[in-house]
Amino acid sequence: MKGYLSIQHVSKQFPGVKALDDVSFDIKIGEVHAICGENGAGKSTLMNILSGNYQADSGSISYDDVECVFHNPHIAQNFGFAIVHQERSLVDSLSVADNIFVNHQPTVAGVINRKEMLRKTQALLEQLHQEDIHPSDIVGNLSPAKQQMVELCKALELKPKVLILDEPTATVTEVETKILFDTIRELKEQGVTVVYISHRLAEIFEVCDRVSVLRDGKYQKTLEIKDIVVDDIIRLMVGRDLSNERFESYQTEEEVLRVENLCGERFRNISFTLHRGEVLGFAGLAGAGRTEVARAIFGADRKTGDVYVHGKKIKATHPRDAIRCSIGYLPEDRKTDGLFLRMTVEENVISGNLRHAAPHHLLQRSIITKEAEAAKEKLHIATPSVKRPTEDLSGGNQQKVVIGKWLLVDSEILIVDEPTRGIDVGAKDEIYRLIRDMVSSGKSVILISSDLPEILRMSDNIIVMYNGVITGKLDNRSGEALSEELIMKYASGLVSENA
Numbered sequence: 218m219k220g221y222l223s224i225q226h227v228s229k230q231f232p233g234v235k236a237l238d239d240v241s242f243d244i245k246i247g248e249v250h251a252i253c254g255e256n257g258a259g260k261s262t263l264m265n266i267l268s269g270n271y272q273a274d275s276g277s278i279s280y281d282d283v284e285c286v287f288h289n290p291h292i293a294q295n296f297g298f299a300i301v302h303q304e305r306s307l308v309d310s311l312s313v314a315d316n317i318f319v320n321h322q323p324t325v326a327g328v329i330n331r332k333e334m335l336r337k338t339q340a341l342l343e344q345l346h347q348e349d350i351h352p353s354d355i356v357g358n359l360s361p362a363k364q365q366m367v368e369l370c371k372a373l374e375l376k377p378k379v380l381i382l383d384e385p386t387a388t389v390t391e392v393e394t395k396i397l398f399d400t401i402r403e404l405k406e407q408g409v410t411v412v413y414i415s416h417r418l419a420e421i422f423e424v425c426d427r428v429s430v431l432r433d434g435k436y437q438k439t440l441e442i443k444d445i446v447v448d449d450i451i452r453l454m455v456g457r458d459l460s461n462e463r464f465e466s467y468q469t470e471e472e473v474l475r476v477e478n479l480c481g482e483r484f485r486n487i488s489f490t491l492h493r494g495e496v497l498g499f500a501g502l503a504g505a506g507r508t509e510v511a512r513a514i515f516g517a518d519r520k521t522g523d524v525y526v527h528g529k530k531i532k533a534t535h536p537r538d539a540i541r542c543s544i545g546y547l548p549e550d551r552k553t554d555g556l557f558l559r560m561t562v563e564e565n566v567i568s569g570n571l572r573h574a575a576p577h578h579l580l581q582r583s584i585i586t587k588e589a590e591a592a593k594e595k596l597h598i599a600t601p602s603v604k605r606p607t608e609d610l611s612g613g614n615q616q617k618v619v620i621g622k623w624l625l626v627d628s629e630i631l632i633v634d635e636p637t638r639g640i641d642v643g644a645k646d647e648i649y650r651l652i653r654d655m656v657s658s659g660k661s662v663i664l665i666s667s668d669l670p671e672i673l674r675m676s677d678n679i680i681v682m683y684n685g686v687i688t689g690k691l692d693n694r695s696g697e698a699l700s701e702e703l704i705m706k707y708a709s710g711l712v713s714e715n716a
Contacts, residue, residue: 227276236262238434249411251421254431257611268300269293297378309357314338341370361388381412455643467494479522484685498676499665505682515546545628555619558608563589569626592621613644632663669701681707688713
């Protein structure tokens with residue numbers, strides 16, 4: 218169809234899963250088009266087909282009435298399709314320039330022209346206002362937010378006709394998000410088609426023209442952004458209305474964890490108390506030091522200061538020490554720090570508590586499978602079998618596997634770091650209820666999140682950090698509701714209780 222990126226009757230089957238089922242819809246050339254759906258709805262599969270990473274089992278894709286047959290990513294790139302994946306595809310040991318121009322370096326007489334490559338890289342970085350990144354910087358030394366901007370440079374260098382962005386703001390700061398949105402608007406003016414995937418629905422209303430919704434691998438509907446509200450998208454995604462009410466507080470006066478004058482590489486003088494049944498929220502901008510504090514408490518990083526559990530001073534110099542003191546940690550980067558991706562779902566679920574599956578010092582496969590099946594049912598993990606590799610699952614379902622692991626460990630204190638990053642609204646609701654169930658049973662949770670509505674909805678009390686220090690301790694149980702604006706003032710260093 219002229220003037221459209223047309224997707225017609227596309228289906229894709231994996232062993233035990235029909236990822237896409239006869240999906241058909243059109244994207245206008247030159248528009249910013251959102252694709253929404255729960256984890257496992259088929260979004261990533263469709264994007265992988267559009268970018269040549271997968272081939273559809275049936276159906277067709279055409280651009281401006283020209284059929285697109287992409288047997289590999291290189292063919293898709295040559296046609297003008299570029300993708301920025303949610304999971305970065307950079308080589309940490311290479312420079313920024315080498316990553317951006319991998320496999321297509323500028324040459325002179327068959328020799329790589331590094332001077333030209335560095336010049337072009339610098340121009341791309343300046344286009345995205347990343348003057349603090351140098352083309353020769355090693356990518357592994359950059360922050361996740363800066364690495365994401367390098368990924369975007371890598372895609373823009375291809376001068377795409379269609380740019381696919383998969384959760385592009387998941388790891389970037391507000392500054393980079395604004396730059397990204399300005400870039401998207403500029404690309405739209407140039408006639409570039411942008412396909413935008415995000416679980417942050419507010420972003421879709423800020424930058425997109427239309428939205429198409431998938432559910433369980435099937436196309437639901439395409440809507441004009443100007444004609445709808447967030448709830449319209451959510452109903453199509455999950456097939457039901459989700460509750461936005463604040464959860465009941467289960468906090469008691471009993472102290473379970475006390476931290477005094479904790480100092481580490483990127484934070485200093487951190488002191489706070491966690492009570493039984495409490496959800497203690499940690500808010501702050503990227504780089505504030507929240508994750509570093511969590512890792513120090515969990516024994517993953519070096520620190521000074523004191524940590525007490527039930528009034529008894531503990532010395533956690535290794536995660537195993539913290540686990541023995543009934544402290545668990547669900548890390549920010551689930552793929553790197555939370556899972557063994559090539560191992561099965563059941564092996565991951567049992568990995569935190571092998572003793573449970575070895576009553577006589579010998580692992581019993583029947584116990585492992587039983588516990589994994591129980592976690593699958595309780596957490597609604599979408600997988601045809603707990604014996605499937607965890608890397609085959611969607612991001613949201615991988616997060617549920619990490620949670621299942623820690624539920625089996627049965628830690629009294631659980632630190633959850635960005636538990637809903639990259640998670641759809643339906644899975645978020647399930648994770649919120651899991652946290653509520655934990656605290657209602659007497660456990661305590663430290664919730665680190667960059668999602669301020671999430672912090673406000675879930676937390677009894679909120680600690681705000683800026684530049685490695687605590688700037689605010691806020692009571693979220695009082696009759697006067699806290700606001701995102703107030704938290705942002707503390708998170709930006711504009712207001713501080715220490716001033």
